[in-house]
Amino acid sequence: MIKLLIADDEALVCIGLQSMLKWEDYHIEIVGVAHNGAQAEEMIEALRPDIVLSDIKMPVKSGLEVAASARERYGRLPLFIMLTSYEEFEYARSAIELQAVDYLVKLDLTPQSLGESIRKAASLLRDYRTMETYPDLLQRGNLQAQRDKFFIRLFNHLFESKSQYVLQKEDLGIEFPAPAYLVCTCRILGPDTVPSRGDKLVALCASTVQMAKDTLSTVSDCYVTSLDLRNFAITLPALGTAPDTWMPEVQKLLADMAGVLHNYFNVTVIGAAGFAVEDPYQLRDSYWAARKILPAAVKEQSFVFYDQAEHGDAEQPLFDFTELRAEIRRAFEELDTHALHSVISSMINSFEERPDLLVPAMDAACSVLYMATSLLTDGEDIVESIFEHEPEGYRALYQMKSIDGIVSWLVRFRDGCCEMLASRKTSYKEQVVRNVQAYIRRNLDTKLSLNQVADVFNFSPNYLSHLFSRIAKVNFVEYVTNTKIAAAKDMMLRGEGRIYEISQKLGYESAFYFSKVFKKVEGVSPREYMQRMESVR
Numbered sequence: 001m002i003k004l005l006i007a008d009d010e011a012l013v014c015i016g017l018q019s020m021l022k023w024e025d026y027h028i029e030i031v032g033v034a035h036n037g038a039q040a041e042e043m044i045e046a047l048r049p050d051i052v053l054s055d056i057k058m059p060v061k062s063g064l065e066v067a068a069s070a071r072e073r074y075g076r077l078p079l080f081i082m083l084t085s086y087e088e089f090e091y092a093r094s095a096i097e098l099q100a101v102d103y104l105v106k107l108d109l110t111p112q113s114l115g116e117s118i119r120k121a122a123s124l125l126r127d128y129r130t131m132e133t134y135p136d137l138l139q140r141g142n143l144q145a146q147r148d149k150f151f152i153r154l155f156n157h158l159f160e161s162k163s164q165y166v167l168q169k170e171d172l173g174i175e176f177p178a179p180a181y182l183v184c185t186c187r188i189l190g191p192d193t194v195p196s197r198g199d200k201l202v203a204l205c206a207s208t209v210q211m212a213k214d215t216l217s218t219v220s221d222c223y224v225t226s227l228d229l230r231n232f233a234i235t236l237p238a239l240g241t242a243p244d245t246w247m248p249e250v251q252k253l254l255a256d257m258a259g260v261l262h263n264y265f266n267v268t269v270i271g272a273a274g275f276a277v278e279d280p281y282q283l284r285d286s287y288w289a290a291r292k293i294l295p296a297a298v299k300e301q302s303f304v305f306y307d308q309a310e311h312g313d314a315e316q317p318l319f320d321f322t323e324l325r326a327e328i329r330r331a332f333e334e335l336d337t338h339a340l341h342s343v344i345s346s347m348i349n350s351f352e353e354r355p356d357l358l359v360p361a362m363d364a365a366c367s368v369l370y371m372a373t374s375l376l377t378d379g380e381d382i383v384e385s386i387f388e389h390e391p392e393g394y395r396a397l398y399q400m401k402s403i404d405g406i407v408s409w410l411v412r413f414r415d416g417c418c419e420m421l422a423s424r425k426t427s428y429k430e431q432v433v434r435n436v437q438a439y440i441r442r443n444l445d446t447k448l449s450l451n452q453v454a455d456v457f458n459f460s461p462n463y464l465s466h467l468f469s470r471i472a473k474v475n476f477v478e479y480v481t482n483t484k485i486a487a488a489k490d491m492m493l494r495g496e497g498r499i500y501e502i503s504q505k506l507g508y509e510s511a512f513y514f515s516k517v518f519k520k521v522e523g524v525s526p527r528e529y530m531q532r533m534e535s536v537r
Contacts, residue, residue: 001477005049037061178237186271386416
């Protein structure tokens with residue numbers, strides 16, 4: 001919901017504005033009414049409205065002074081729509097200079113003109129929120145980072161379902177038009193003149209990977225993914241799954257790339273290529289086949305290729321993360337060090353003194369590492385600090401060639417992570433919001449209003465609204481809506497009832513209203529969403 005504050009010194013005007021529109025049709029919640037400029041400033045600070053509908057001429061401080069103060073303190077938001085009884089250009093010019101969304105004359109105000117102004121503000125608000133939340137989304141670097149995360153999740157089998165994979169692939173504009181694809185994992189070696197860690201090494205490796213991307217993009221429709229400082233993966237197209245249909249071309253491609261990188265940066269790039277798969281969702285098999293033979297590439301200082309006749313099919317006994325993933329996610333999100341210690345210890349116990357489980361142990365360690373860096377605030381910095389005395393930092397994991405090395409890494413990760421998370425003192429206010437969020441998740445079958453939840457926790461609605469928005473970075477109504485829609489999507493995927501039954505389970509007053517809210521959040525109706533899910537299964 002969009003939060004609106006009304007500010008006018010005339011009580012009848014305030015009442016009229018509140019009743020002039022059906023505000024819920026505009027997805028707007030009126031969070032407060034101020035009767036002078038000073039009160040408006042206080043309520044802006046306390047309630048953080050998205051839009052302020054303000055009279056220009058008010059006691060104590062004018063609406064223009066309030067807008068100027070808000071611009072200086074908070075930036076673009078809140079947006080202001082100015083009202084006045086005077087049709088004087090100077091007022092309009094001042095409002096324009098303060099970047100007000102609109103300037104409306106009270107005597108000419110109609111539901112149509114007010115509604116048009118509100119729609120204009122809501123549209124501008126969406127644009128600002130997009131810019132503030134994803135400031136560099138369309139820039140190459142940020143998009144590449146999102147694609148890197150996509151491929152890392154794909155390689156490590158961290159998608160919850162194939163439908164989730166398909167939706168993210170579409171969102172990121174990733175296409176797989178070739179008949180088949182394979183993964184080659186590459187490692188950057190040398191030169192000896194660069195220290196084993198530090199800014200020079202970071203700059204060298206980043207430049208090498210970027211050059212690899214630029215070199216390959218001119219000759220092949222492929223994706224290059226940074227795995228860590230010295231390792232990257234290339235997802236390559238193939239004409240088919242039979243090695244003779246793609247191997248000669250891929251061998252030349254990799255050799256040419258390595259030659260360019262050596263000439264530019266004096267580095268040696270070696271690698272291991274897995275086998276080709278027709279379904280890109282199965283690229284995990286190709287990735288782990290490549291990882292399995294990477295030690296041979298390091299030994300031979302060249303590129304090697306997985307031989308299915310020699311190694312058999314891709315039946316790697318990889319670690320089953322299906323149940324543990326949810327436990328680890330909850331432990332990270334709730335900073336539950338006891339649960340985290342327990343689940344990682346169970347993984348360690350499964351691998352100790354089992355050299356035959358080298359590949360699944362590496363798989364498990366990589367998965368839990370990825371979850372830590374993705375789910376924890378400053379996760380990569382936290383993990384880096386745990387391994388700060390290692391020449392390669394936490395990335396030393398990728399150099400492990402024995403089960404003992406991986407187990408030792410997991411022990412250090414577990415103990416260091418639990419120690420650091422335990423030292424993080426969650427503030428009282430943060431804990432309050434966590435409790436409210438937990439209460440919401442436990443009561444999705446009811447109609448959760450701000451007033452009702454505020455009563456449960458013995459707060460005023462205004463205080464809880466402000467606190468929740470500041471700590472959770474999303475307002476109360478949006479959080480409830482998003483949480484319910486997420487639960488609805490899960491129910492649909494599991495086939496737990498028809499649309500009207502799901503709407504009842506989530507406390508909606510009607511299936512029609514539920515469908516309206518669902519489409520507002522997801523962009524498609526519940527029925528269209530279910531059909532879309534069926535099409536990708």
